[in-house]
Amino acid sequence: MTGQPIGAASAAIILNKIQLRAINMKSNLHLHRLFLADRADLDMLARNIKMPGNLYAYDLLFNIVLSRLFGPGRFKPFLQDPQEGSQAVLGYSRMDKDELLQQAKGVAPLEIYNLIDWKATQSKPMPDSWSPGDVMGFHTRICPLVRGPSGHGLDGSPIIKRSPEVDVYLSRCWIESNPPDREKVYKQWLKKEMGRNNAAELEIAQMISFRLRVTLRQGRARQLREITVPDVIFKGELRINNPDAFMQLLNRGLGRHRNFGFGMLLLTASRNIP
Numbered sequence: 001m002t003g004q005p006i007g008a009a010s011a012a013i014i015l016n017k018i019q020l021r022a023i024n025m026k027s028n029l030h031l032h033r034l035f036l037a038d039r040a041d042l043d044m045l046a047r048n049i050k051m052p053g054n055l056y057a058y059d060l061l062f063n064i065v066l067s068r069l070f071g072p073g074r075f076k077p078f079l080q081d082p083q084e085g086s087q088a089v090l091g092y093s094r095m096d097k098d099e100l101l102q103q104a105k106g107v108a109p110l111e112i113y114n115l116i117d118w119k120a121t122q123s124k125p126m127p128d129s130w131s132p133g134d135v136m137g138f139h140t141r142i143c144p145l146v147r148g149p150s151g152h153g154l155d156g157s158p159i160i161k162r163s164p165e166v167d168v169y170l171s172r173c174w175i176e177s178n179p180p181d182r183e184k185v186y187k188q189w190l191k192k193e194m195g196r197n198n199a200a201e202l203e204i205a206q207m208i209s210f211r212l213r214v215t216l217r218q219g220r221a222r223q224l225r226e227i228t229v230p231d232v233i234f235k236g237e238l239r240i241n242n243p244d245a246f247m248q249l250l251n252r253g254l255g256r257h258r259n260f261g262f263g264m265l266l267l268t269a270s271r272n273i274p
Helices: 008-024 039-048 058-070 097-107 168-173 182-194 243-252
Strands: 030-035 078-080 088-093 122-125 135-142 145-147 165-167 200-218 224-240 265-268
Touching: 030 097, 039 058, 058 078, 058 088, 058 097, 058 200, 078 135, 135 182, 145 168, 165 168, 165 224, 168 182, 182 200, 182 224, 243 265
Parallel strands: none
Antiparallel strands: 030 088, 030 122, 078 088, 135 224, 135 265, 145 165, 200 224
């Protein structure tokens, strides 16, 4: 049987997946901090994609920059640096500092490559292994969504929702007679995400901030569309259960919209001294 020819775009996607699989076979992650060379250049990128002046979506801009710098999925998950704000991003990669630089030199458009202050870039290798029972602190920015309506109206009628993604808090409101505690709902979502493949146990968690964020995404024709998502920051402590699964959790991230600055699990020192 003669197979159908593969288009250039499909072939590029397949090649990228093969390359990512090879990169992910490397054992340990690296934590990187990338600094912008000039914030004005990011503003120019926003104008080039016709981003409205009243809706400056950093998550979309950094998604575009990182994807064009290294290729899709090579610097993910990432987080707008809590210390440096819009001037820097933190992110995990299976590539070390030199490999990231060589990748960017090879594939990044000139205007995107020059967005980064490469001399200021900071990196460190993450541990090759973890021990069950290790306790550490964390900082994470999450987008706690569930796929599709996960409940019905209190009168039994179906909830009609166009978007396939729903705020997990809203999904709980549909099925409970009294509004649940928002922080408690998000904490349960976070506990479930950390427990993937028994990776880690959520020990302590505090919601530091919450807002319903109006932001932008690009459609297939690169048309910008507005979406509203829950933007939540948690700090707390976790306990590692399965070291291999925990490594995969760091590499994958938590929840959805991980390509847009959500879901990175930034580790910190535990406040509880053994």
